[in-house]
Amino acid sequence: MRALLGVFLLAALLSGCSRSHVTHMSLPVLPGWYNGEQVYYLTTDISDAQMATVMQANYVPRLANALxxxxxxxxxxxxxxxxxxxxxxxxxxxxxxxxxxxxxxHDTAYSPLWHVYEVRWLSGTPGSPLRSADAVLQAQEQGLVSVRASGIIVNCPVVAVGEQRLQ
Known part of the structure:
Protein backbone atom coordinates (compact mmCIF):
# COMPACT_ATOMS: atom_id res chain seq x y z
CA MET A 1 0.00 0.00 0.00
CA ARG A 2 2.85 2.41 0.88
CA ALA A 3 4.57 1.68 -2.43
CA LEU A 4 1.33 2.35 -4.33
CA LEU A 5 0.85 5.62 -2.45
CA GLY A 6 4.47 6.58 -3.23
CA VAL A 7 3.99 5.91 -6.94
CA PHE A 8 0.77 7.94 -6.93
CA LEU A 9 2.47 10.90 -5.21
CA LEU A 10 5.45 10.74 -7.57
CA ALA A 11 3.12 10.71 -10.59
CA ALA A 12 1.21 13.69 -9.18
CA LEU A 13 4.42 15.65 -8.63
CA LEU A 14 5.82 14.86 -12.06
CA SER A 15 2.60 15.90 -13.77
CA GLY A 16 3.63 19.48 -12.98
CA CYS A 17 6.70 18.90 -15.18
CA SER A 18 4.63 17.87 -18.19
CA ARG A 19 5.88 18.98 -21.59
CA SER A 20 2.32 19.31 -22.91
CA HIS A 21 2.33 23.07 -22.31
CA VAL A 22 5.80 23.84 -23.67
CA THR A 23 6.09 27.15 -25.48
CA HIS A 24 9.04 27.69 -27.79
CA MET A 25 10.87 30.97 -28.00
CA SER A 26 13.94 32.21 -29.77
CA LEU A 27 16.95 33.26 -27.69
CA PRO A 28 20.40 34.31 -28.91
CA VAL A 29 23.16 31.79 -28.31
CA LEU A 30 26.83 32.64 -28.16
CA PRO A 31 29.72 30.49 -29.37
CA GLY A 32 32.36 29.25 -26.96
CA TRP A 33 35.08 26.62 -26.71
CA TYR A 34 35.57 23.50 -24.65
CA ASN A 35 38.66 21.32 -25.25
CA GLY A 36 38.90 22.42 -28.88
CA GLU A 37 35.23 21.80 -29.61
CA GLN A 38 32.77 24.58 -30.36
CA VAL A 39 29.88 24.90 -27.93
CA TYR A 40 26.95 27.32 -27.71
CA TYR A 41 25.51 28.86 -24.58
CA LEU A 42 22.84 31.27 -23.37
CA THR A 43 23.54 34.21 -21.10
CA THR A 44 20.48 34.74 -18.93
CA ASP A 45 21.65 36.32 -15.66
CA ILE A 46 24.67 38.40 -14.56
CA SER A 47 25.69 39.76 -11.15
CA ASP A 48 27.12 42.99 -12.65
CA ALA A 49 24.69 45.70 -13.82
CA GLN A 50 26.88 47.09 -16.60
CA MET A 51 27.69 43.68 -18.07
CA ALA A 52 24.03 42.65 -17.82
CA THR A 53 23.02 45.72 -19.83
CA VAL A 54 25.65 45.09 -22.51
CA MET A 55 24.74 41.39 -22.76
CA GLN A 56 20.97 42.09 -22.61
CA ALA A 57 20.65 39.71 -19.67
CA ASN A 58 18.92 39.93 -16.31
CA TYR A 59 20.82 41.87 -13.65
CA VAL A 60 20.86 39.56 -10.62
CA PRO A 61 23.03 41.03 -7.84
CA ARG A 62 22.35 38.00 -5.59
CA LEU A 63 24.50 35.85 -7.88
CA ALA A 64 27.54 37.59 -6.38
CA ASN A 65 26.69 35.79 -3.11
CA ALA A 66 27.92 32.57 -4.76
CA LEU A 67 31.50 33.82 -4.36
CA HIS A 106 27.39 12.67 -15.83
CA ASP A 107 29.97 15.47 -15.50
CA THR A 108 29.59 16.47 -11.86
CA ALA A 109 32.04 19.37 -12.36
CA TYR A 110 29.64 21.16 -14.73
CA SER A 111 27.50 24.03 -13.48
CA PRO A 112 25.77 26.74 -15.54
CA LEU A 113 27.09 29.30 -13.02
CA TRP A 114 30.46 30.78 -13.93
CA HIS A 115 32.94 33.14 -12.30
CA VAL A 116 34.15 35.37 -15.14
CA TYR A 117 37.93 35.44 -15.50
CA GLU A 118 39.05 38.27 -17.77
CA VAL A 119 41.73 37.34 -20.31
CA ARG A 120 43.87 40.05 -21.91
CA TRP A 121 46.48 39.58 -24.62
CA LEU A 122 49.67 41.18 -23.25
CA SER A 123 51.09 42.09 -26.67
CA GLY A 124 47.92 44.03 -27.47
CA THR A 125 47.46 41.81 -30.51
CA PRO A 126 45.52 38.55 -30.29
CA GLY A 127 47.62 35.45 -30.79
CA SER A 128 46.44 32.06 -31.97
CA PRO A 129 42.94 31.21 -30.74
CA LEU A 130 42.88 29.51 -27.33
CA ARG A 131 40.24 26.79 -27.45
CA SER A 132 40.61 25.07 -24.09
CA ALA A 133 41.09 26.02 -20.45
CA ASP A 134 44.50 24.32 -20.53
CA ALA A 135 45.52 26.47 -23.53
CA VAL A 136 44.50 29.64 -21.65
CA LEU A 137 46.52 28.61 -18.59
CA GLN A 138 49.54 27.67 -20.74
CA ALA A 139 49.37 31.05 -22.50
CA GLN A 140 49.29 32.69 -19.07
CA GLU A 141 52.39 30.73 -17.96
CA GLN A 142 54.17 31.77 -21.19
CA GLY A 143 53.38 35.44 -20.53
CA LEU A 144 51.12 35.78 -23.56
CA VAL A 145 47.94 36.64 -21.64
CA SER A 146 46.95 37.90 -18.23
CA VAL A 147 44.07 36.23 -16.41
CA ARG A 148 42.18 38.05 -13.65
CA ALA A 149 39.18 37.08 -11.54
CA SER A 150 36.46 39.69 -12.11
CA GLY A 151 34.17 38.92 -9.18
CA ILE A 152 31.27 38.64 -11.64
CA ILE A 153 29.03 35.56 -11.66
CA VAL A 154 27.05 34.69 -14.79
CA ASN A 155 24.40 32.08 -15.51
CA CYS A 156 25.31 30.68 -18.93
CA PRO A 157 24.01 27.16 -19.56
CA VAL A 158 25.67 25.28 -22.41
CA VAL A 159 22.86 24.29 -24.80
CA ALA A 160 24.74 22.85 -27.79
CA VAL A 161 27.93 20.88 -28.27
CA GLY A 162 29.03 20.24 -31.84
CA GLU A 163 25.91 19.00 -33.61
CA GLN A 164 24.14 17.96 -30.39
CA ARG A 165 21.45 20.43 -29.22
CA LEU A 166 19.02 20.59 -26.33
CA GLN A 167 15.51 20.17 -27.71
Missing amino acids: PDMPGPHPLATYDRVYKFVDDSQASVFPSIPLPLGGDN
Missing part, protein backbone atom coordinates in the same frame (compact mmCIF):
# COMPACT_ATOMS: atom_id res chain seq x y z
CA PRO A 68 33.14 32.89 -1.04
CA ASP A 69 34.81 35.56 1.08
CA MET A 70 38.16 33.76 1.14
CA PRO A 71 40.59 33.39 -1.78
CA GLY A 72 41.81 30.08 -3.14
CA PRO A 73 40.24 26.99 -4.70
CA HIS A 74 36.80 26.00 -3.49
CA PRO A 75 36.04 22.36 -4.30
CA LEU A 76 32.41 22.66 -3.16
CA ALA A 77 31.68 25.82 -5.16
CA THR A 78 28.53 25.87 -7.26
CA TYR A 79 30.36 27.63 -10.09
CA ASP A 80 33.41 27.15 -12.29
CA ARG A 81 35.63 29.60 -14.19
CA VAL A 82 34.81 30.89 -17.65
CA TYR A 83 37.57 32.67 -19.56
CA LYS A 84 36.23 35.83 -21.25
CA PHE A 85 38.49 37.71 -23.65
CA VAL A 86 37.93 41.37 -22.79
CA ASP A 87 38.69 42.57 -26.33
CA ASP A 88 36.20 40.04 -27.78
CA SER A 89 39.01 38.75 -30.01
CA GLN A 90 37.68 35.24 -29.56
CA ALA A 91 34.85 33.28 -27.96
CA SER A 92 34.87 32.45 -24.25
CA VAL A 93 36.49 29.22 -23.04
CA PHE A 94 34.72 26.80 -20.69
CA PRO A 95 36.55 24.24 -18.52
CA SER A 96 33.51 21.94 -18.27
CA ILE A 97 30.28 21.21 -20.12
CA PRO A 98 27.44 18.75 -19.62
CA LEU A 99 28.60 15.33 -20.88
CA PRO A 100 26.48 14.26 -22.60
CA LEU A 101 24.23 17.25 -23.10
CA GLY A 102 20.81 16.85 -21.49
CA GLY A 103 19.31 14.72 -18.77
CA ASP A 104 22.02 12.05 -18.94
CA ASN A 105 24.84 14.47 -18.01
